[in-house]
Amino acid sequence: MTRAIFYKEWIKLRWLLLAISLVFAGSIPYFILNLTNKFRFAGKPHFWSVIVGKDLNLISELTYIPLLAGLILGLAQFVPEMQKKSLKLTLHLPHPEKLTILKMLLFGSGTLVSIFSITGLVLYLSLSIYLPSQILVAWFTAALAWYLAGLAAYFLAVWVCIEPVWKQKAINTLLAIAVIMLFFKGTSTYSLQYAMPLYIGIILLSMCFPFYSVFRFKEGVQQ
Amino acid sequence: MTKKNIKTLLILVSTALLAWVLPWLIKLSTNEACRYPFTYYSSVKNEFFQVVKEDAETVLMDQSSHEYTRAEYDSLLPMLSYRQLLKDGRLPDSLNGKAISGKSIQLEQFYFKYSPRDKHHKQMDLNPMFESMSGRVQIESPDDLFSIKNKMVFIDAETNSVLENKSSQFHQAMIKRGYKFPTKMVAGNPSTKKLYDEGWFALDANNQLYHIKMVNGQPFVKDTKAGEKLDIDFVKTIETQNRRMYAFVFDRSGKLYYLSDVSYEPVQLPIDAYNTNTDGLSIMANPFYWNVVVTTPAQRITYALDNHTLEEVDRLTETRESTTWEKIHPYVFPFYIEMKSMYSKFVYPRLLGWSVKALVLNAVLAVLLAFLSYRRKQSIKPLQLLLVLCTGLYGLIALWLFNEKQQETRNVIQLK
Structure with missing residues (x-):
């Protein structure tokens, strides 16, 4: 059944996952070209000093991309289920309901984590040709919060999406926005380093939230 | 994991979020600029002078609130305005028995x-x-x-x-x-x-x-x-x-x-x-005094120290007036959460402003919750009352956000 669920999700999301992968993979040559371009204009030693002195983060254009990826993936995975009422069918499969939803969530979050970690790792290794680890660790400490925001956004989007009552949907949306805002409070490269345990806690908690909406959906709570 | 457990988690998370968002919104709408006036020790009159901003007007005054014109102010604070005095040709050759020039002032200035x-x-x-x-x-x-x-x-x-x-x-x-x-x-x-x-x-x-x-x-x-x-x-x-x-x-x-x-x-x-x-x-x-300004959360102390001996010559203590937020939050919120701080560039949740005074409001809210539950013929839940008693408004709003009974009652009304 696990393979069947994963296959169903793959069929539904494969083009979107490809598009997300292409955006993240495409950002790698962009960041490298952007960096080498700046090196050519300012000179490597000077530009290193500028990066360090001004706490410049050249991958900051990545900030909201994981958030958008998580949000779109969550909506793309569950909006069709809600519109076509196919979630009702899914929950009637000869398989424990909670496990079915868990596997759907695992597929979504797993692919998201894979895209984030593979492209993130390739970006780190590519940039390490030009920059020392002292700069890259600082940049990726800031970027970790953005990637985690993407993951949290995915679970929160599913939570909002499955919720059957519109008033509750609006409340959930407001709470989700407040949660996501917590990830974008950083002002310098290292400013979020102590917030990482909080972000991981938020992700673990937000993994549970969609199940609350599923319970309500199953109970037939309506407006 | 049961529905009840997840609902409890959602209420607790919402309470924490509200403890961050509500105070932030109130601070955003009531924030007042709290600036102490610029203060400098005059090496001519040997007392502190201040630049006080009153509405759109800037007033230059001494400690006995005597007001001065800009030109008088420059002359009384020659160590601060020496470039202006040099330009006007008004910089004295000596001060307090010490020869001064633009260069000698610059040498001792930092x-x-x-x-x-x-x-x-x-x-x-x-x-x-x-x-x-x-x-x-x-x-x-x-x-x-x-x-x-x-x-x-x-x-x-x-x-x-x-x-x-x-x-x-x-x-x-x-x-x-x-x-x-x-x-x-x-x-x-x-x-x-x-x-x-x-x-x-x-x-x-x-x-x-x-x-x-x-x-x-x-x-x-x-x-x-x-x-x-x-x-x-x-x-x-x-x-x-x-x-x-x-x-x-x-x-x-x-x-x-x-x-x-x-x-x-x-x-x-x-x-x-x-x-x-x-x-x-x-x-x-400057060549005569060090103006050392220490700003604590509650007050500002400006010290005038002798440049050579570093002994204290004078000091001016000013106390800051409480902001609207500082006045109201102890009575409204038992605590609040801040992610950012004016004292640190690190972002993480900080539990601040613990106040026992807010327990009065919390108790009133808990009684209100019990009364509403009674009127709606819902069972009074001790844990919910405890949450409101401890967290006040945050807990009450969080409970309301996830109050299912209300929705179901409405469903019945709509169906009728």
């Missing part, structure tokens, strides 16, 4: 600023090691940067590789002088736009303060011995025209010193206990 955010933030472990005796007027930027955290390493920017010889030369020189890695902190000015270069001051693993610089391409490493005399908390370097000092050093007992150019001797400033985590400091020095 400005130093410290904010708790200087201490509570993290930078990339890379800094430039300038040549301290290049013989050039302009300090030249090197082609490499050094990392000092676990080992002294110079990294060449052109090749992005470690300069083995230079790194080993500096590392060995530091080890030879007794330096113990890992480095706790490093202080210096990475800018090329400075009067001169004195390299870096690094606090080693044993809390010993070392002076490290490059002289004629060779490492210069010296134990300042300041670490033996003081329990160093924070160091911030400074360049002054007269090269009187290297840095200001804050120790853990709240004392402030400057590191003298004479054998790195720490010289204590006679100010009250200083807290590097909450207090701001600025020093404006």
Whole structure:
């Protein structure tokens, strides 16, 4: 059944996952070209000093991309289920309901984590040709919060999406926005380093939230 | 995991979020600028002068509230306005029996600023090691940067590789002088736009303060011995025209010193206990006095210290008026959460403003919740009452956000 669920999700999301992968993979040559371009204009030693002195983060254009990826993936995975009422069918499969939803969530979050970690790792290794680890660790400490925001956004989007009552949907949306805002409070490269345990806690908690909406959906709570 | 468990989690998370969002919104709508007037000690009248902003008007006054014109103000604060006085040809030749000129004032003048955010933030472990005796007027930027955290390493920017010889030369020189890695902190000015270069001051693993610089391409490493005399908390370097000092050093007992150019001797400033985590400091020095301004969360103390003896000549204490938020929050919220702080660049949740006074409102809200539950013929849940009693408005709103009974009742009404 696990393979069947994963296959169903793959069929539904494969083009979107490809598009997300292409955006993240495409950002790698962009960041490298952007960096080498700046090196050519300012000179490597000077530009290193500028990066360090001004706490410049050249991958900051990545900030909201994981958030958008998580949000779109969550909506793309569950909006069709809600519109076509196919979630009702899914929950009637000869398989424990909670496990079915868990596997759907695992597929979504797993692919998201894979895209984030593979492209993130390739970006780190590519940039390490030009920059020392002292700069890259600082940049990726800031970027970790953005990637985690993407993951949290995915679970929160599913939570909002499955919720059957519109008033509750609006409340959930407001709470989700407040949660996501917590990830974008950083002002310098290292400013979020102590917030990482909080972000991981938020992700673990937000993994549970969609199940609350599923319970309500199953109970037939309506407006 | 049951629905009830997840609902409890959602209510608790919402309570925490509201404890952050609600106070933030109130602060956003009630925030008032809390600025102390600019204060400077007059070396002519030997008293503090202030620039007070009243509505759109700027008033220049002394401590007896006597107002002055701009020209009078310049004359009474010649150390602050000496450039204007020079331009007007009004700078006196001598003051308090001491000959003064634009150059002599400049020589003894410096400005130093410290904010708790200087201490509570993290930078990339890379800094430039300038040549301290290049013989050039302009300090030249090197082609490499050094990392000092676990080992002294110079990294060449052109090749992005470690300069083995230079790194080993500096590392060995530091080890030879007794330096113990890992480095706790490093202080210096990475800018090329400075009067001169004195390299870096690094606090080693044993809390010993070392002076490290490059002289004629060779490492210069010296134990300042300041670490033996003081329990160093924070160091911030400074360049002054007269090269009187290297840095200001804050120790853990709240004392402030400057590191003298004479054998790195720490010289204590006679100010009250200083807290590097909450207090701001600025020093404006001139040939006669140091204007030392210490801003704590509750008040500002401006000290006038004699430039030569560093003895306290005068002090002015001003207390800050509470803001609207400070006045209301103890009665409304039992606590609140802040992610950012004016004292730190780090972002993380801080539980602040614990107040017992808010328990009165919390109790009223808990009674209200019990009454509403009774009227709606819902069972009164002790845990919900406890949540409202402890968290007040936050808990009550969170309970309302996830109140299912209300929806179901409405469904029934709609169906009818």
